[in-house]
Amino acid sequence: MKFINLGGATAILEYRGKRMLFDPWLDEGIFHGSWFHWPPVSTDIKDLGRFDYVYISHIHEDHCSAGTIRHLNRDAEIIIMDRRPNFVANFLKSHDFNFAKVHLVPPRKGMRLADDLFVDMIEADPANEMAYLVDSSIVIRWGDHVVFNANDCQPHSDGMDYLCKTYPKIDLALLPYSGGSGYPSCYINLTEDEKIAEKERILERRVAGFIENTKRINPRHVVPFADQYVVGGSRSHLNRYISHGSCPGVVRDQVQAAGLGDRLLLLNSGQSFDLLTKTKSPDAPYKAYTEEERERHIAEHLVQHMYDHERVTFGPSVSIDRLVRHARKRLWEAQTQRRTFPATRLVLDFNDSQRRFEIDLTVADVLESDIRQPLREPYLRMSGSDTLQIMLLIGHISWNIADAALFLDYDRRPNVYDPSIYVLLNFLKV
The missing domain is CATH 3.30.1050.10 (SCP2 sterol-binding domain)
Known part of the structure; x- marks a missing residue:
């Protein structure tokens, strides 16, 4: 089995000639012109190739982008969690994305998609109402390999109990390691020093959660996954306060200090890892990006972008x-x-x-x-x-x-x- 990192929560799993895509987002300027990839992605949408399966965790555009999905082959089989209402199913229908099959997988029951492929779902934390309404995580048992992809879902106690009991041997876990929201960046009641302190506090807590979840799941390999973006445009100066690091490599020191360094898998965009041979391709060292490199990239490429609401003006007749x-x-x-x-x-x-x-x-x-x-x-x-x-x-x-x-x-x-x-x-x- 081979895992290929593309960027953010978008990746490819390959097994015996079959290919599964995770959370398609490769186009830029999503969320009404605000979000761009960071670290940069090396794979063009047109070079993705054909897929047998596509897993979509939830409706947010960095996991379910129409600009990327329209380039996918329609004989691919879509995998989403069975729920009511089903925002992803409604999205696919509203965009006339008529794929060959849409598998609605019941959480904690799972579904066999092929003789050697079984997928299961775990719902988001019920205590987080917004996440519980839209999000999902997936367990993939393909041949002798088990992969757990949590994407944006912060693992919760009940879900972890089910995961560890049902799938005691996990080869690869893709786990969240940071958070992203308007807090503290957009909160004018905070001083600059307070924003920086809050950013560091939240990121430290998230990385600690990543380590704690890794210990509990006990996978052979773990990848800090999802939540890799930067905001462009006129609000891009607020990136310095966002509570996520400049790249997934921000977890490395704390993970090594926790004695888990041998499990940590850091991959560049476009780089693959073979779970059987334990080799990377291309065999290149991981590129850890700094905040200074991120800010320079914003200044050179992204600050000039406009948001959708900056392109129009409503007249005074709007009440x-x-x-x-x-x-x-x-x-x-x-x-x-x-x-x-x-x-x-x-x-x-x-x-x-x-x-x-x-x-x-x-x-x-x-x-x-x-x-x-x-x-x-x-x-x-x-x-x-x-x-x-x-x-x-x-x-x-x-x-x-x-x-x-x-x-x-x-x-x-x-x-x-x-x-x-x-x-x-x-x-x-x-």
């Missing part, structure tokens, strides 16, 4: 207040159904028109207030251009993706993370 009130009504319906009423306020600042709307999550109303006046705590304030905010309210851009793309400025007071608020935020659209 912002009506959009906000319609979106608030839908959010209140979701709150009522979920019985979730956090004692805080969402504040939307429209930078161009200098308008402010306050949404008290304990009542159904919306209040327009003076943007120049100080706010009373607690609150989560989000500011952006009028066009960006309108696109969020009409659902063209999701709040979750805007966060990952670093589009919004946040002011959170007190600076305490409440996941329920960020889940509710995704219902704030007409």
Whole structure:
């Protein structure tokens, strides 16, 4: 069996002439023009070749990019987790990607796809509502080899118990090692020093989790996987605060200190590893990229890129207040159904028109207030251009993706993370 690293969560597994692609993303400028590969990828979309199987873990574009999928052969068989609603299945249908077969694999039951190929799924952590709604991880038993691909799924206790009991001997584990979101990059309530300290704290915790999960799974080889990107464009200066390293090699020192260095597998883009012979091809040393190299790449190639919302301007006929009130009504319906009423306020600042709307999550109303006046705590304030905010309210851009793309400025007071608020935020659209 051969594992080929392409970049991010995109990789290829080959066994006896059959090929399986993981999470297709090779085009640039996803997430409305914001995300680009880092470290750079060496493989062109047109050079991927033919696949027998394609595993898609979830709907996020760095795992499920239409710009890459349209280049794949349609006789490939798609592997996704069976769930309701099934965002990936709906995505494939809406884009008319008519593949030969779509296998809906039930979690913790699995499915045999061929005489020598069995795949199983493990759902994301139920405690993380957003991840649990969309994400999945996969176990592949191909011949005598077992591969576990967690992609973005942070392994959780119950899922790990099932994995270790059902698949006690894992040859290769692909595990998350870092995190990426708008925190702390976009939080203007933090000083620069506080942002850097938070970035380092989060990354250290993630790498510690990578080590802990490696010890528990006990694979022969482990790869720090997924979450490899950089934000281009006018917000690219915020990359320095993102809570993920300049490359997967950031885990090396801590992994070696934990006594797991002999299991760590670091591969360049386009480099393969043969699980039987334990050899790399090409036989080249791993290239570890520095933050300085990343910043130089941004300055030379990415800072000039424009986001989708920077390319258009909505006229004054668009009624912002009506959009906000319609979106608030839908959010209140979701709150009522979920019985979730956090004692805080969402504040939307429209930078161009200098308008402010306050949404008290304990009542159904919306209040327009003076943007120049100080706010009373607690609150989560989000500011952006009028066009960006309108696109969020009409659902063209999701709040979750805007966060990952670093589009919004946040002011959170007190600076305490409440996941329920960020889940509710995704219902704030007409």
